[in-house]
Structures are given as C-alpha cells and as structure tokens.
Amino acid sequence: MLKINEIFHSIQGESTYVGNPTVFIRTTACNLRCTYCDTKYSYYEGQHISQEDLLKRVHQHGAPYVCLTGGEPLLQKEVLPLMTALCDHGYRVSLETSGSKSCREVDPRVKIILDVKTPDSGAADSFLMENLENISALTEFKFVICSERDLDWSENFCRQHDLFKNFVVLYSPSFDVIEPQWLSEQILQRKTAARLQLQLHKYIWSPRLRGV
Numbered sequence: 001m002l003k004i005n006e007i008f009h010s011i012q013g014e015s016t017y018v019g020n021p022t023v024f025i026r027t028t029a030c031n032l033r034c035t036y037c038d039t040k041y042s043y044y045e046g047q048h049i050s051q052e053d054l055l056k057r058v059h060q061h062g063a064p065y066v067c068l069t070g071g072e073p074l075l076q077k078e079v080l081p082l083m084t085a086l087c088d089h090g091y092r093v094s095l096e097t098s099g100s101k102s103c104r105e106v107d108p109r110v111k112i113i114l115d116v117k118t119p120d121s122g123a124a125d126s127f128l129m130e131n132l133e134n135i136s137a138l139t140e141f142k143f144v145i146c147s148e149r150d151l152d153w154s155e156n157f158c159r160q161h162d163l164f165k166n167f168v169v170l171y172s173p174s175f176d177v178i179e180p181q182w183l184s185e186q187i188l189q190r191k192t193a194a195r196l197q198l199q200l201h202k203y204i205w206s207p208r209l210r211g212v
C-alpha cells in the first residue's frame with residue numbers, strides 16, 4: 001500500500017514533457033521543508049491505496065503520461081514496483097524527486113526529474129551525490145532559482161558535474177519571487193546551456209481539472 005495525497009488529471013507543467021495530458025500521483029510525506037514549497041498539504045494528509053487500485057484509477061483517466069510527484073515519492077519503497085508496473089502497461093512515466101534519496105532502483109524507463117535544491121530553498125545540502133552515478137540519459141535536472149546567488153550556485157553545480165553536456169538542465173524562476181524576464185536575460189548573458197522553464201500549470205490551473 002502507498003500513502004497517496006491526491007491523484008489528478010491535468011496538463012504537465014514542467015520538464016520536457018510539458019504540455020502533455022498527464023495523470024499525477026502525489027505521494028504523502030516529504031523529508032525536506034523548502035522555503036517556497038507550494039504543496040505543504042502533502043506532508044501528512046493522504047489515504048492508503050493498493051497498487052492495483054492505483055493502476056485502475058490511472059487507467060480511468062486515459063492519459064498516456066503518468067507523473068509521480070510529492071512530497072518525496074522515494075520515501076515509500078512501494079513506489080518502485082508501481083513505476084515498473086506503469087511502464088509495463090505502456091505509460092510514459094516521470095518521477096519528480098529532490099534527489100535526496102537514492103534513485104538507484106528506479107526503473108530505467110522512468111524519466112527522473114532531479115530537483116536539485118539551491119541555497120535559497122533552505123535545503124541546499126540535501127542532494128545525494130551518488131545519484132549522479134545512478135541515472136540514465138533520460139534524466140533531467142531542475143533548479144528553482146530564487147536569487148542571483150541561486151543562479152551562481154546552479155551554474156557552478158552544473159559545470160562542476162558536467163551536466164550541460166550530458167543532460168537537459170532546466171532553470172525555473174521561483175514563482176512570484178523572480179521575474180521570468182530577469183532569468184531569461186541572465187541565461188542569455190551568461191551563455192549558459194540551461195533551458196528556461198516556466199511552471200505552465202500555474203498559468204492554466206483550474207479546480208475543474210483536479211479530482212481525487
């Protein structure tokens with residue numbers, strides 16, 4: 001059984017899967033407390049659901065993409081066989097994780113979105129470095145930028161670990177903290193290979209699209 005905060009059908013707002021109709025499975029609990037967290041409601045609330053029932057509910061929505069998000073999905077080991085079962089059923093599966101827990105046992109067919117925490121998140125030391133050795137080329141790195149300091153830090157992290165050469169790197173302005181225009185200018189001025197990512201769902205979100 002997995003403790004699930006919510007399941008809903010919406011438009012993917014992030015990663016290179018952006019824009020795709022997607023079923024989101026939000027797991028309960030997180031080991032971090034980021035300053036800008038917009039899903040605090042996932043820390044404790046949820047209900048226990050079996051893998052079989054989760055597969056049925058995903059199927060009912062009829063979308064080809066499934067995204068495991070949180071909270072921190074990797075806190076519950078049952079998420080690993082669930083992702084494998086979803087891949088076996090032909091879904092394109094993505095996993096949003098902070099990278100603070102090991103990704104070693106994640107099915108290689110899953111696109112992992114590693115949301116590396118920057119200094120202004122308050123959780124900059126949470127990334128598990130061994131994850132850099134256990135990921136496939138499908139993996140994407142995301143950095144939520146809250147300040148110039150965060151941008152400097154992210155640039156250093158990416159260059160130090162050769163991320164620009166081997167992976168998609170996404171810079172996302174912290175919503176209502178950093179202007180997308182400022183971040184766009186910085187990306188151009190710095191000649192960085194990162195891609196600008198706006199959180200599309202925050203522009204289109206509607207209560208009509210959600211439902212557990």
Ligand code: SF4
Pocket residue numbers: 030031032033034036037038039040070071072098
């Ligand atoms: S990792 Fe995600 S869910 Fe957890 S505190 Fe940070 S933003 Fe919130």
